[in-house]
Amino acid sequence: MRPIGVAAFGLMAAFALPALPIASAQAQSSPPVIQPQSVSAPPVIVIAPTAPPAPQAEVIPPPPSGQEKVMVWQPGHWAWKDGAWSWEIGQYVMRPSGTATWIPGRWELQPNGSYMWLDGHWS
Numbered sequence: 643m644r645p646i647g648v649a650a651f652g653l654m655a656a657f658a659l660p661a662l663p664i665a666s667a668q669a670q671s672s673p674p675v676i677q678p679q680s681v682s683a684p685p686v687i688v689i690a691p692t693a694p695p696a697p698q699a700e701v702i703p704p705p706p707s708g709q710e711k712v713m714v715w716q717p718g719h720w721a722w723k724d725g726a727w728s729w730e731i732g733q734y735v736m737r738p739s740g741t742a743t744w745i746p747g748r749w750e751l752q753p754n755g756s757y758m759w760l761d762g763h764w765s
Contacts, residue, residue: 688759690727694720694749700732712737714744716762738764 698718705713718732735744747762 685761688722689752690722690749690757690759693751693757694722695727698729702732705734709734711740714742716744717746719747720749722757722759 697720700718702715704710705715713734714737716733716735718730721728721730737744742764745763745765748760749757750760752758
C-alpha cells in the first residue's frame, strides 16, 4: 500500500468535514442595506446599443429605524445585462462620512449612438 501524500490527505479531510447549516432567507419588509466598501473595485465598462427605458417609479421606504442620519437612498436604475434591460431596485446604503452626498449613476450617449454606464459615486 502506498502512503497518502499531504495534498491527498487534505482533500480527504475537506470532504470529511460536517456540513455547515445554511441560513434560511427571511422575508424582508425593507430594502437591503449595503455597507460602504473601503476598497473600490475597478469600474466595469458597460455599453448598451440603445437608450434605457424611462426610469421606473419607486416608493422610497423610510430608512431603517435609528439610521436616518447615516443611511442614504440610492435610486434604482436600468442595467444592461445579457443583451437586455433589467431594472435594479433602489436600496439604502451607509454613508461613508457624515457629509458625503451620493451622485447617482447615469447612462451617457456616446458619439457612435451607444450608451455607456457611468457608475454613481460619493462626493
